[in-house]
Amino acid sequence: MKSISVNTKLYYLLTYADGELHEKEKEMGEKMLWHEAMSKENFNDQIIALEKESKEAIFTDCMKELKSFDQNDQINCLAWMCLIANADGFMDKNEWDLIYRIYHKHLGLTLSDITARQKELHKFIMQYRDIPEASATLAKRPEPEVKQARFNPEKTDKPKLSFPM
8 A cells, every 4th residue: 555644544544434424524634634744745645546446445554553553643743633523523333433433443542642632632723724715815916005105305505403492
């Protein structure tokens, strides 16, 4: 399998666990891309590549990589999975089964650690929720500077005082 990020593999496995990709899950995935500084174009290419692989092979490869991560990075990946699964307002049983299988059975993580990180990430993305959209807009060209006529005082024989008397 080509080199594909673990977050992309997890996203793919999770979003298709219930058989359909919901718009809110897609939006949360874009927030993950922004937060993790991942290229949207590269991400889409990776998803297309994953569609050609079996889900079992993706899962096996993903677990192998996750086990090589430190605990902090594992928790971060699972927290993103929870945010994406809950994005549409409902965590499907298949989504929960996948998350539980990964964090409890394969990685031995605690749900409280994942939930705490999920809250941190959610707070962060809510604080900066408009940044991805704002960063996607084109930079505006500054308004051209309007040249103003220079002040030319009338020439007189008498010098003018700079303060009134």
